[in-house]
Amino acid sequence: MNNTNKFKMFLIRNAVPIVFLVVSAIAIPISRFSLDYLVQEMLIRLSRNSFLVLSLLVPIMAGMGLNFGMVLGAMAGQLGLIFVSDWNVVGLNGMVLAAVIATPLAIFFGWICGVVLNKARGREMVTSYILGFFMNGVYQLAVLYGFGSIVPITNTKLVLSRGYGIRNTINLDSIRRCLDDLIPLEIFGIQIPVATFIVIGLFCLFIVWFRKTKLGQDMRATGQDMGVADSAGIPVLRTRVISIVISTVLACYGQIIFLQNVGTMNTYNSHEQAGVFAIASLLVGGASVSRASILNVFVGVILFHLMFVVSPMAGKYLTGDAQIGEFFRVFVSYGIISLALVLHAWRRHADREIARAQFRGQNADGGTKK
Template sequence: MNKDLKRILSKYMVPILFIIICGVGIAIAKPPLSYLTGELARRMARNTFLVLSLIVPILAGMGINFGIPLGAMAGQIGLVFVTDWGITGIPGILVAALVGTPIAILLGNFSGRVMNKARGREMITSMMLSYFIMGVYMLFLLYFFGSIIPFSNKKILLSQGYGIKNAIKLDVAKGLDNLLNIKVDFGLMGQKVAFEIPVFTILVIAVLCVFIVWFKKTKIGHDMRAVGQDQKVSSNAGLITDKIRIQSIVISTVLACYGQIIYLQNIGTLNTYAGQDQAALYAAASLLVGGASVSKASIPNAILGTALFHLMFIVMPQAGKALTGDAMIGEYFRTFLSYGVVTVALIMHAYERQKEMAENRVKARQKMNGQKVKLKA
């Protein structure tokens, strides 16, 4: 029983820790339930799609894809074009997705090929790659858009006549969220709870969850799982491991493109040059908070982690203000935790991996000794 409890605590240490942190934060800040539930519902609808886009590469043994900002950039380029063309609502979101998809496929393919050259270091490679592509992205937006690529909407261009402004208001704002919106209003623990649920956005997220479950059962899903478990065995079995790994990154990048569009239509404005900066970090932290690792992740991990991570984001500034009178203390604390979770999870994974390798070596040695004893007999 003690061993089972120790194993459970070890496996779910990060989510348990965050539940305690969020519980303490709520007890200190005592935020109104209406504000807490409403803000959490908005953040869940806004961020869950992006977090789910990380699952497929983990299935293929690629670790956490810190290159999802490439997909986010593709989605943002689609939104810039849609804003220039003046397309609003759902049509604008669909056109932005259509424009972003081929860019995301191209970037995902490039990213996958680079990561195949850096086996065992995919996560740091994908992170560095996102910084490189960000330079190309900025070149397009600062110089090509409005000069080489014609733009008619002068409101989104810089005063020099080319280049996109730092922040632009999106015509597709709330296009998805307002399509089917349910208002919830009830009393709980003597407080009035009122918030809106963007049902259509949640349905889109549910469709992605169904797609991931279905995808895992397809041939390519089984191939990715086999490659993720052992590349040498998969290669000897006739699987083209490089191609399968690239496919996983392409799927993740395209999903990140859609996820960023969903995120930004909820926000309503586009931070043109920095909107994609935190996409990978916050999505990765959310997934790890839910109990996932860099070698195993599931849909429940993504949903639970998104809820806990963003609950901390809501509560900590208020808790910091209640304790010290300065909300920035809470901001510093949650920034520290968001980076800390990724760091601790990676260290734990490396430790578990070394421990597993050591156990495998001991088992192999015992097996060889057993075979030698039989031969002597």
């Protein structure tokens, strides 16, 4: 492959982060935000969102693609937070208790998702997306009608005025920033959530270690070729289910970390935003449906949320209406997923053409091997 083709393939593989870098470079000066403000916002959003995005890496390693079913884990985390808020367990103890309550639910949801995706091999992403919609209906039915009637809720501030059903917004003051402020650190007026970054760092080490384990190697083999993995004696279907269960449990913990940072929970919508934004962030970082790394996670979170911060003000100064920037953010969230899927299909086609040319005894640039 000559230098021209190498450069072309580099642009194809990194088109999304390059576009975001260019747009951000243009929007930052227009938004007129100070450097200190942008650095503080990026640190907050890194600590808030990184765990959720990291939970997507395991299914990609197992060849399951982008796990839109991670919203099931987010639902489990929110159910844990509802119970903690009802029991008024405060601080880090409340956050840990919410995770303990939510873990068996997340395992169950992940198992359901994994079993369903095994029935839809080759169409995992669209299936997990639709499954997320279905389970969202089940979740809303349970929270809107089951809590307060079947499941006892003693805190009247959580229940709707009719006597059952959880309110649209729950105040999480009892656990707000309990992890972020556990180890306070301020440098030049910028607050750094050290404890949260330590948890995220430990998670990254876990992923690096997990890839080297027997289960991690099985997942990588399954992701590369299920037929070869099955011939090698790897329980392919079981391995795929385990990858989804792990991702769902991790997404549950990520949602709890996210909401303790925000301090409020939108009972019926928070989990939906978590899934779309996490997947979009990973794709913005240069990941694809079949390949993702820890570096992609952090690059993606920074670029995607930098765009989220600067676009409303840039839209306001350019057009006089900040709402234009808000529309742009929604457009980017869904558009970047569509673009990444198109680029993935294009890239697979290009790789097949190169492999076919090499198989015929030709170089990728059309020359003949000697």
